[in-house]
Amino acid sequence: MATTKSKEEKGASKGTKDKFSKETYLEWFEGMLLMRKFEEKAGQLYGQQKIRGFCHLYIGQEACVAGAVSALKRGDKYITAYRDHAHPIALGSDPKAIMAELYGKETGISKGKGGSMHMFDKENNFFGGHGIVGGQIPLGVGIAFAEKYQGTDKLCVCYMGDGAVRQGAFHEALNLAMTYKLPVIFAIENNGYAMGTSVKRTSNVTELYKLGAAYDMPSEPVDAMSVEAVHNAMEEAAERARKGDGPTLLELRTYRYKGHSMSDPAKYRTKEELAEYKSKDPIEQVRQTILERGFATEEDLTKISDKVKEQVAECVQFAEESEFPDPSEAFKDVYADEDYPYIMD
Numbered sequence: 346m347a348t349t350k351s352k353e354e355k356g357a358s359k360g361t362k363d364k365f366s367k368e369t370y371l372e373w374f375e376g377m378l379l380m381r382k383f384e385e386k387a388g389q390l391y392g393q394q395k396i397r398g399f400c401h402l403y404i405g406q407e408a409c410v411a412g413a414v415s416a417l418k419r420g421d422k423y424i425t426a427y428r429d430h431a432h433p434i435a436l437g438s439d440p441k442a443i444m445a446e447l448y449g450k451e452t453g454i455s456k457g458k459g460g461s462m463h464m465f466d467k468e469n470n471f472f473g474g475h476g477i478v479g480g481q482i483p484l485g486v487g488i489a490f491a492e493k494y495q496g497t498d499k500l501c502v503c504y505m506g507d508g509a510v511r512q513g514a515f516h517e518a519l520n521l522a523m524t525y526k527l528p529v530i531f532a533i534e535n536n537g538y539a540m541g542t543s544v545k546r547t548s549n550v551t552e553l554y555k556l557g558a559a560y561d562m563p564s565e566p567v568d569a570m571s572v573e574a575v576h577n578a579m580e581e582a583a584e585r586a587r588k589g590d591g592p593t594l595l596e597l598r599t600y601r602y603k604g605h606s607m608s609d610p611a612k613y614r615t616k617e618e619l620a621e622y623k624s625k626d627p628i629e630q631v632r633q634t635i636l637e638r639g640f641a642t643e644e645d646l647t648k649i650s651d652k653v654k655e656q657v658a659e660c661v662q663f664a665e666e667s668e669f670p671d672p673s674e675a676f677k678d679v680y681a682d683e684d685y686p687y688i689m690d
């Protein structure tokens with residue numbers, strides 16, 4: 346257990362605040378606030394049945410992606426599971442197109458055919474949005490393989506939930522990535538639960554970064570309520586990947602403030618547990634640092650917040666005013682063969 350502690354302490358100490366500039370802090374604040382406000386609105390719209398089907402919110406987990414995007418380079422690839430609204434927002438996709446996708450409209454980022462779980466934006470290096478738990482992990486390794494094969498200096502960040510590490514595909518993917526020294530960062534967003542099942546109910550191995558040891562993969566836990574700690578861990582992993590030293594496994598210790606999906610009363614956790622994580626809110630932490638270090642005043646931050654709210658309102662208006670796709674679109678971009686036999690007349 347002593348080893349575990351020192352690893353955790355190492356992860357926490359990575360949150361050294363002095364390293365980061367005013368610009369970085371303000372970008373983190375605005376970026377994470379946009380993810381948060383966008384999703385709060387999406388939650389409301391779901392209640393009004395404007396958004397249907399599945400909808401998994403990322404609220405509380407924002408630092409996991411904000412700290413990666415600030416640490417990595419444009420052109421690095423990202424792939425994740427179905428909790429996927431914030432990743433493309435962080436990568437620069439148009440939030441209006443993401444909202445339209447939630448509405449199932451033709452102007453959506455996946456032309457209204459993907460919905461909440463299947464956002465996709467190749468131009469901004471976002472490879473989805475995958476509904477099958479663990480399904481994106483081998484795909485992420487494949488993307489990293491392509492980068493290595495083509496001799497680029499780019500890498501792939503492959504996000505997954507804590508539930509996904511119990512899938513066989515995770516272990517096969519780690520083995521292959523380590524054997525071929527592929528430029529991939531496996532980022533486990535450990536929010537403590539897979540639907541209503543806690544991590545400790547699924548395996549003896551509850552410190553998920555330890556799973557990397559079976560493949561001799563550099564692995565560590567990261568306090569992912571701290572955007573600084575995520576940035577630092579991603580930066581170090583990226584350096585390793587770009588040098589040709591292969592993959593890293595990061596266990597991003599995070600928390601989702603909302604239920605698993607929209608129909609989850611979250612009875613499997615206590616109010617105290619939720620309150621404890623809310624007291625470490627990643628956005629609030631950034632706000633405090635900005636104020637403490639004099640990077641902005643309360644008034645400046647309110648202006649940013651107002652701007653973000655306006656942006657979200659524009660997203661809703663855009664989605665409302667967009668059309669549903671024509672039924673003839675249903676099979677386009679879905680199958681490789683354009684004359685797929687079930688195309689409707």
Ligand SMILES: Cc1ncc(C[n+]2csc(CCOP(=O)(O)OP(=O)(O)O)c2C)c(N)n1
Pocket residue numbers: 428476477478479505506507508509510536538539540605
């Ligand atoms: C192969 C497969 N099995 C089961 C499901 C049903 N399912 C959807 S989400 C989920 C829990 C996954 O939890 P986790 O990986 O921790 O991600 P989180 O929702 O916490 O982000 C399950 C079991 C699925 N989508 N795919």
Ligand SMILES: [Mg+2]
Pocket residue numbers: 506507508534535536537538539540
């Ligand atoms: Mg989980």
